[in-house]
Amino acid sequence: xxxxxxxxxxxxxxxxxxxxxxxxxxxxxxxxxxxxxxxxxxxxxxxxxxxxxxxxxxxxxxxxxxxxxxxxxxxxxxxxxxxxxxxxxxxxxxxxxxxxxxxxxxxxxxxxxxxxxxxxxxxxxxxxxxxxxxxxxxxxxxxxxxxxxxxxxxxxxxxxxxxxxxxxxxxxxxxxxxxxxxxxxxxxxxxxxxxxxxxxxxxxxxxxxxxxxxxxxxxxxxxxxxxxxxxxxxxxxxxxxxxxxxxxxxxxxxxxxxxxxxxxxxxxxxxxxxxxxxxxxxxxxxxxxxxxxxxxxxxxxxxxxxxxxxxxxxxxxxxxxxxxxxxxxxxxxxxxxxxxxxxxxxxxxxxxxxxxxxxxxxxxxxxxxxxxxxxxxxxxxxxxxx
Numbered sequence: 001x002x003x004x005x006x007x008x009x010x011x012x013x014x015x016x017x018x019x020x021x022x023x024x025x026x027x028x029x030x031x032x033x034x035x036x037x038x039x040x041x042x043x044x045x046x047x048x049x050x051x052x053x054x055x056x057x058x059x060x061x062x063x064x065x066x067x068x069x070x071x072x073x074x075x076x077x078x079x080x081x082x083x084x085x086x087x088x089x090x091x092x093x094x095x096x097x098x099x100x101x102x103x104x105x106x107x108x109x110x111x112x113x114x115x116x117x118x119x120x121x122x123x124x125x126x127x128x129x130x131x132x133x134x135x136x137x138x139x140x141x142x143x144x145x146x147x148x149x150x151x152x153x154x155x156x157x158x159x160x161x162x163x164x165x166x167x168x169x170x171x172x173x174x175x176x177x178x179x180x181x182x183x184x185x186x187x188x189x190x191x192x193x194x195x196x197x198x199x200x201x202x203x204x205x206x207x208x209x210x211x212x213x214x215x216x217x218x219x220x221x222x223x224x225x226x227x228x229x230x231x232x233x234x235x236x237x238x239x240x241x242x243x244x245x246x247x248x249x250x251x252x253x254x255x256x257x258x259x260x261x262x263x264x265x266x267x268x269x270x271x272x273x274x275x276x277x278x279x280x281x282x283x284x285x286x287x288x289x290x291x292x293x294x295x296x297x298x299x300x301x302x303x304x305x306x307x308x309x310x311x312x313x314x315x316x317x318x319x320x321x322x323x324x325x326x327x328x329x330x331x332x333x334x335x336x337x338x339x340x341x342x343x344x345x346x347x348x349x350x351x352x353x354x355x356x357x358x359x360x361x362x363x364x365x366x367x368x369x370x371x372x373x374x375x376x377x378x379x380x381x382x383x384x385x386x
Contacts, residue, residue, distance in 0.1 A: 007031055068261050086273070104211065107349045111207060114351065115200070121371055122196060133185075133331065140328050144174075180323060188316045195309035202302040205295050207350030212292040219284035226278045244278050247271040344386040345377070353377075358385060 007014050008021070009031035018026040027035070155162075230244045231237045250271040255262055320330055345353040345367060355367035365385075366376045 071261050111351050136328050136331050184316045184319055188313055191309040191312035195306055198302045198305040202299055203352045205299045209292060209295045210350030212288045212295060216288035219281045223281040223285055247275045346383045347381050348383045
């Protein structure tokens with residue numbers, strides 16, 4: 001510890017003009033000027049001298065900054081191009097979905113118009129059949145009345161008791177027979193109504209089933225393509241795995257170097273887009289499978305109803321044969337006007353058309369409908385003929 005009364009350099013006693021240093025010691029003026037000579041003031045221009053290493057360091061810093069800006073702009077341009085490509089793909093997919101929806105709506109409207117036209121034709125046919133049955137009933141009643149009058153005229157000569165007994169027997173038998181015929185006619189009419197309704201429902205259900213099959217196939221293809229891409233990317237994936245777990249949990253971002261510039265590499269956004277597509281496809285597969293299963297169950301129910309109605313009509317015809325019904329009675333019961341066996345034209349949209357006769361031409365199919373009118377349909381719209 002230096003004495004505050006002496007110079008820290010020459011150890012000589014100091015006066016009041018001593019210089020106080022930052023380290024807490026004193027130094028005499030002469031020693032201080034020898035240690036720290038005053039800087040000479042240059043009268044000319046001042047020059048700054050920089051070493052070669054400093055120049056190289058400055059150039060290196062400028063180069064790093066320039067390359068970093070170039071890499072940054074390149075990465076940003078790549079991201080903008082990827083985002084633009086993704087938006088273009090989404091817009092194209094949305095456009096395709098919109099076109100498919102418009103096409104499906106157009107097909108639905110066309111099928112609805114055809115169904116309404118068929119219903120109108122069926123209604124007209126039912127009204128005409130009812131009018132014919134009514135006319136035949138009137139004629140049958142008139143014939144029965146005439147026959148009764150003739151029988152009464154022939155039986156006038158007989159005794160009143162025999163005439164009364166014969167009339168009573170005939171009347172009782174006719175009433176019982178008429179009641180049986182009316183019951184059979186009502187049973188046949190109900191069965192035909194059920195048959196027409198079930199047949200219409202079956203056609204609609206088959207159309208829906210075709211739509212659901214198309215949606216299921218499309219979603220299954222998308223899902224299978226994504227699974228194939230996943231297995232190609234990760235070859236150690238189990239064959240029975242029906243999910244994309246590694247896409248759902250992407251690896252953490254990695255930091256690499258582009259030259260001396262650190263770069264962060266991450267595939268989280270790409271994997272998120274793939275997972276969204278996979279989940280949408282899997283959801284479409286499940287929903288279309290459920291709807292198709294429910295529709296096929298409803299078709300089985302419709303087939304059961306059609307079989308039951310046809311069995312009812314066949315049993316009614318057997319009962320009329322046992323009663324030895326006349327042609328007029330058969331017509332009144334709805335059995336004699338049964339239409340001949342018809343073929344079924346199945347369109348590609350699932351619609352079915354009953355045809356009494358079919359002619360295959362080069363670019364169209366002509367057929368006779370249930371009203372006996374010839375119609376035509378483009379051959380490209382026909383799936384098969386049953």
